[in-house]
Amino acid sequence: MINIQYFKPDFELHHFFDITAEWLQTNKIKTIFSDLDSTLAIHDQPGGEDLKVWIEMLKSQNVQLVIASNNSQGRVERFCKPFDIIGFGKCAKPLPNVLLKHMKEFGATSNTSIFLGDQLFTDIWCGKLLDMRTVLVKPIGMEHEPIQIVLKRKLEAVVRKRW
Template structure:
């Protein structure tokens, strides 16, 4: 399998079929933060996201936020929601994915990764044998320099893969 291709795609996290994940044996969700759960400049969860995250937990899934962003950014978002998190994750490197699975006590075949970037979330998850789900980014205009570079590379990769 191409390491840049997600197992599932969804427009937003709200469009992810949790029943299908459960049937596939998934018990935990590692999720990116910026442009996956909220826009890159949004400091806190929206009421809609709070409701969705509550539903994910009620459905029996564990959730860990894994972000390449700073401790300040990620903790201000995750702590009010009582969601465990890993900051400065250095995705697509394996260490943060392994740590998140350890926090949940789950194996790779029980874990999904949700994110908006092929080169960090999808590549990192696929390299670990996780169930990868790619969502469309929420707010492209607020992205940082390196994310914009990743988007350019992703666009070229998608064009190449279509050929």
């Protein structure tokens, strides 16, 4: 049986914008691994002005944002290019293998990284398997989500009641 704690985030915030410069300093964060769709932008849409402002704040704090998505590499690249950030598609979350390889490539460590996402069964579980602190945010644009995500959210609600 899987331990329910694998799905419980270390932090629950309303929006990615709630991760401020002060929050990053307090928690000694150098790298943010983040899901893309419904975490930073509406599903299959580009990021908004609020995301641009937030990414500039991260850069001013020398915090690296790395997109870690199960979506296609093409979707990730189209999203990342305007913001000049790096990203990886087809990450196979919650399995940590792909991201462990990328972490080693650019020297990220679990103790100075967080995993940011909107889903328990992919993002939070992946972060836990990577031995990182995890941040769960409320999904952006839920009305645009594919049916498989809608169904997953119903299962997530059951898990949340057991915390």
